Amino acid sequence: MTILNDPVSAKLGSRQQLSYIASQAADARLNVELETEGMTLNIGPQHPATHGTLRIIARLDGEQVVWAEPSCGYMHRGYEKLTEVRTFPQVTSLINRIDWLGSFANEVPFILAAEKLMNVEAPPRAQWIRTILFELSRIANVSLFLGDLGVQMGAITPVFLAFRDREYVLNLIESATGGRFHPNFDRIGGLKDDLPAGWIDETKVVMKKLRNFCDEIETLLFGNEIFQSRTRGIGVIPRDVALQYGLSGANLRASGVDWDLRRDQTIPLAYDKVDFKVWTHPDGDSFARCWVRLQETREATKIVDQLLDGIPSGPVMAKVPKIIKVPEGEAWVSTENPLGEMGYYVVSRGDLGPFRVKIRSASFNNISITPWLLRGVYVPDIITILASLYFILGDIDR
Amino acid sequence: MNTLLGVVIPYWGQSLLRVLGGLVAVLLPAGTIVYVFLFKMMSFMQSRLGPMEAGPYGSLQLVAEVGKWLQKEDIQPTNADKPVFKMAPIIVLMSTFLLVVVVPFGPDAWFTNLETGIFYALAVSSISVLGILMAGWSSANKYSLLGGLRAAGQLIAYELPMVLAVMGVVIQAGTMNLQQIVVAQNAGSIFGINTFGNPYVITQFVGFIVFMIAIQAELTQAPFDMPIAESELVSGYMTEYSGFRFLIFFIGEFATAGVFAMIASTLFLGGWGVPFSWFGWTSMDSVSNWMNIVGPLIVFTKMMVLTFFIMWVRFTYPRFREDQLQRFAWKVLIPVSLVNIMLTAVLKVMF
Numbered sequence: 001m002t003i004l005n006d007p008v009s010a011k012l013g014s015r016q017q018l019s020y021i022a023s024q025a026a027d028a029r030l031n032v033e034l035e036t037e038g039m040t041l042n043i044g045p046q047h048p049a050t051h052g053t054l055r056i057i058a059r060l061d062g063e064q065v066v067w068a069e070p071s072c073g074y075m076h077r078g079y080e081k082l083t084e085v086r087t088f089p090q091v092t093s094l095i096n097r098i099d100w101l102g103s104f105a106n107e108v109p110f111i112l113a114a115e116k117l118m119n120v121e122a123p124p125r126a127q128w129i130r131t132i133l134f135e136l137s138r139i140a141n142v143s144l145f146l147g148d149l150g151v152q153m154g155a156i157t158p159v160f161l162a163f164r165d166r167e168y169v170l171n172l173i174e175s176a177t178g179g180r181f182h183p184n185f186d187r188i189g190g191l192k193d194d195l196p197a198g199w200i201d202e203t204k205v206v207m208k209k210l211r212n213f214c215d216e217i218e219t220l221l222f223g224n225e226i227f228q229s230r231t232r233g234i235g236v237i238p239r240d241v242a243l244q245y246g247l248s249g250a251n252l253r254a255s256g257v258d259w260d261l262r263r264d265q266t267i268p269l270a271y272d273k274v275d276f277k278v279w280t281h282p283d284g285d286s287f288a289r290c291w292v293r294l295q296e297t298r299e300a301t302k303i304v305d306q307l308l309d310g311i312p313s314g315p316v317m318a319k320v321p322k323i324i325k326v327p328e329g330e331a332w333v334s335t336e337n338p339l340g341e342m343g344y345y346v347v348s349r350g351d352l353g354p355f356r357v358k359i360r361s362a363s364f365n366n367i368s369i370t371p372w373l374l375r376g377v378y379v380p381d382i383i384t385i386l387a388s389l390y391f392i393l394g395d396i397d398r
Numbered sequence: 399m400n401t402l403l404g405v406v407i408p409y410w411g412q413s414l415l416r417v418l419g420g421l422v423a424v425l426l427p428a429g430t431i432v433y434v435f436l437f438k439m440m441s442f443m444q445s446r447l448g449p450m451e452a453g454p455y456g457s458l459q460l461v462a463e464v465g466k467w468l469q470k471e472d473i474q475p476t477n478a479d480k481p482v483f484k485m486a487p488i489i490v491l492m493s494t495f496l497l498v499v500v501v502p503f504g505p506d507a508w509f510t511n512l513e514t515g516i517f518y519a520l521a522v523s524s525i526s527v528l529g530i531l532m533a534g535w536s537s538a539n540k541y542s543l544l545g546g547l548r549a550a551g552q553l554i555a556y557e558l559p560m561v562l563a564v565m566g567v568v569i570q571a572g573t574m575n576l577q578q579i580v581v582a583q584n585a586g587s588i589f590g591i592n593t594f595g596n597p598y599v600i601t602q603f604v605g606f607i608v609f610m611i612a613i614q615a616e617l618t619q620a621p622f623d624m625p626i627a628e629s630e631l632v633s634g635y636m637t638e639y640s641g642f643r644f645l646i647f648f649i650g651e652f653a654t655a656g657v658f659a660m661i662a663s664t665l666f667l668g669g670w671g672v673p674f675s676w677f678g679w680t681s682m683d684s685v686s687n688w689m690n691i692v693g694p695l696i697v698f699t700k701m702m703v704l705t706f707f708i709m710w711v712r713f714t715y716p717r718f719r720e721d722q723l724q725r726f727a728w729k730v731l732i733p734v735s736l737v738n739i740m741l742t743a744v745l746k747v748m749f
Binding site for chain 2: 039041047048049063150151152153154155156157160161164220221224226227229230378379380381382383
């Protein structure tokens with residue numbers, strides 16, 4: 001209590017002393033420099049904008065983000081470990097659940113890796129149907145992204161249109177494979193079944209509907225000035241930063257890197273038989289990422305149309321033993337999945353199941369850029385940027 | 399309003415009638431808007447059916463919803479400032495009730511006939527900001543706090559263009575009394591043609607647009623729904639409210655939409671009146687008594703038309719960011735409405 005030892009206050013009477021102390025205290029409070037205190041905002045794990053249980057810890061100054069970091073692992077299911085106690089054919093039912101919106105696309109690289117180890121190649125018809133289903137799951141996945149994009153920015157109509165039209169694609173996948181979300185249809189050496197009768201004509205009608213949906217979204221959302229002002233110039237990822245953080249898929253192509261594993265590698269899928277354009281955008285902002293995905297959905301419908309026209313006849317299953325034992329070896333296969341590059345590094349010791357599987361999923365790498373990207377943006381932009389980066393929680397926490 | 403059907407009504411009776419009328423005037427539009435627009439129109443715009451089970455075409459859905467809300471547990475956060483937390487929704491709804499008081503529904507069907515009616519309306523409409531700020535602060539939730547602060551910034555920014563848009567009407571009518579504004583519109587004529595009266599939506603079109611944008615922002619409807627922002631702030635200042643308190647906020651939101659639409663129709667579309675030339679009326683005194691019955695229906699119809707536009711925009715547009723929203727208010731709406739006032743004043747003096 002230094003104020004009581006104050007020479008001025010010592011001379012005063014008790015009553016004045018009190019008021020003197022009070023005035024000194026008030027001065028002391030006033031003289032403290034006005035400092036604003038930052039606020040830590042936990043976005044998630046339970047939050048409508050994080051598509052699941054992603055948690056973003058953001059330190060705010062007012063509405064501006066000073067520092068942000070994603071914290072994942074709330075939905076970790078240990079798939080890499082679980083594959084070790086399963087046989088090769090059983091693994092596909094697990095890895096279906098990684099990116100749950102485009103399930104079939106998850107199975108393909110794993111099966112391709114196993115086939116590579118066994119030196120088996122699926123018959124051409126199976127390869128074509130695989131490619132068709134792969135693109136259908138891309139459409140199902142990205143069309144939901146296009147709708148969800150609106151709802152993240154407060155436009156509630158697009159998401160219902162997306163759910164409406166995704167339903168057609170899911171019905172197609174269901175009628176071909178028997179499963180709407182988790183087909184578990186891919187087998188080592190081919191496919192479980194052939195396509196049902198009438199499926200090809202039905203698919204062509206649906207692809208036309210999906211192209212209409214893309215036009216609808218383009219006029220409803222992409223042409224909207226508010227949407228553009230919310231996304232253009234927001235969350236810009238320059239080309240070299242995108243490469244440094246290991247982004248893939250549409251996020252990388254939106255930064256101007258012309259890189260697409262469907263075109264750039266030779267894998268036993270039918271992509272070399274079709275003619276398609278890989279869309280890129282030079283800007284690298286949120287709008288570019290959304291726009292590239294929109295164009296990709298259009299392109300995917302065209303790929304499916306072309307594949308349906310030239311689908312070869314023949315068996316859908318190569319000759320493989322009933323009990324599959326994969327010879328010793330290691331194989332890495334990655335494909336251009338809806339979310340980006342997805343790959344499996346499979347190590348086999350000649351057993352019924354894999355010895356070790358390393359899963360490279362696109363979303364995990366894609367969200368690793370968020371601490372760099374979210375610095376200095378406003379709170380509403382966190383949501384737009386996360387929406388435009390497009391991750392699926394199952395793809396982050398495997 | 400001293401006699402009804404030849405019976406002299408005592409003062410307490412009149413007050414009771416006014417209270418009941420006020421309840422009807424607030425709750426009926428709110429219910430209709432929620433059912434017709436929020437449940438049905440939104441569903442059709444999104445290619446789905448909406449509620450279909452409760453009653454014919456789901457018309458009793460609202461009753462079911464209210465029943466559900468009443469049953470819910472009334473949760474108050476542990477750290478909440480309890481009295482403020484409880485008071486906030488009531489203050490928000492109170493502003494709606496205070497607002498409906500000045501809306502004229504017919505030659506004699508009004509709650510109070512204030513000489514400064516529109517001034518009063520603009521003043522009480524900002525009471526809801528207090529309620530929202532209180533809700534945001536007292537919830538002890540960071541999202542709520544952000545929502546409340548956003549609401550305060552937004553509502554204050556959009557109060558100004560709203561007042562300035564109304565100024566044009568006030569200059570043209572020469573009065574602040576809403577009843578007189580209605581009479582001036584219906585008894586007037588444009589370029590000597592008096593078939594349509596003189597609804598100010600024609601001469602004050604810019605003011606009308608500015609006013610509609612401003613009430614869209616006042617109501618925190620998309621594209622100005624930053625304070626609520628389900629996808630980022632998880633409903634903002636309403637996050638911690640449940641049960642009946644949430645219901646009050648919900649009613650307040652849509653009732654205010656209705657009441658603001660009524661005020662807009664009074665200011666710009668001729669309110670309760672029909673053009674007086676149709677029936678050979680010359681002034682307020684010669685208006686027939688049956689307008690007291692038909693008038694409310696006309697106001698209601700016009701309100702539904704205007705709310706349709708409010709809701710249409712709400713269901714279609716994505717939302718602004720907070721700084722873009724402020725920039726839009728200060729750099730676009732306010733200069734436009736100032737120019738509008740200037741032109742109106744010049745033309746008023748000239749003609």
